[in-house]
Amino acid sequence: MPDALFSPQSEINEALLARTLLGDGLPSEAEHHLWQASLSYHLDEVAEGHLRKAVGLAPGHAAVLIGLFRFYFYKARLAEALQVAKLCISKASEMNNLPSDWRLVRAHDAAFGRYEDILPRFFLFSLKGYAYLQMRLGQTEEGRLAVQKLLEIDPTDKIGAKVLLRVLERMGQADE
Template identity: 45%
Template sequence: MNNIWDDEWLKRRYYEGLLPEAAERHLHLAARSYADEVCAEDHLMDAIAIAPEHMVVYLGLYKFYFYKGRLREALATARICLQLSATELGIDRDWRKVMRRQAEFGNFDAPRARFYMFVLKAYGYLHLRLGYLATGRKIMDKLIDLDPTDKIQARVLLEVLLKKEEGEDE
């Protein structure tokens, strides 16, 4: 039986050759080293140093921080992901200035717009988790504005926020 961490596993390619092989290898090494937080983070930083223009390396770092409970660092990384996603989509890097007509935000068959929405949702969620409720609410309101049919399900997070605010008023 093969070890899932063998050389073949480390050589696999997921990103259709778009991500430099060395960067992708560091992402795999980060996964293999996940229990060793310092080592895993070093590999993620190496991947970013090799491919700073590729979203996937920042997404790996975001997930690492999020699952390690390092939410402030996850928030900073989500901000980078949001800006890269906006640039890729050709919209303003400031989420406050984004308008519904600029992309097909409610269309799940438009992968770049859908990805932007998921990143914005994560960014808003982290604000809420960290207690930045006013900003988190503005982000959720922006999501609902961009996607009035709420395919991204921002209303659920907004309802949780409203219940939390009501509880504080009592």
């Protein structure tokens, strides 16, 4: 399921997003640990150690959170990825001057319809990751609420939340 929801194009977009956010106040030593984590991805303990060092050097920095989220997500450590997704939503809310509770965010609160605007997109992708992980972890109603919020604030569905909605609609139906 992750392959359908997080396509190579979204991977490129996430990488560009992370790179753009990397330049905004990230200490060079933290950036070094992020790169080392990516180079040692196949060595779980080593990669996670580098990520933890980056967190220690730049706690709450968007680029560090994105790196940590991706590590946990692709290692199928979904509960940990969910915790980081919550931190990403919080950080994105702060960066966009949005309400701290994503449920209170409205379409006019940020330029959600402008895909090229990095900070609103960071919020959208964070909420999409949160929705997906909630669904995977059996919290389908919470996932549904997050998907509905995504479609409310991004009605043109630039990030592909309808895919999650279709998954929710098919749950419980027999495979054809």
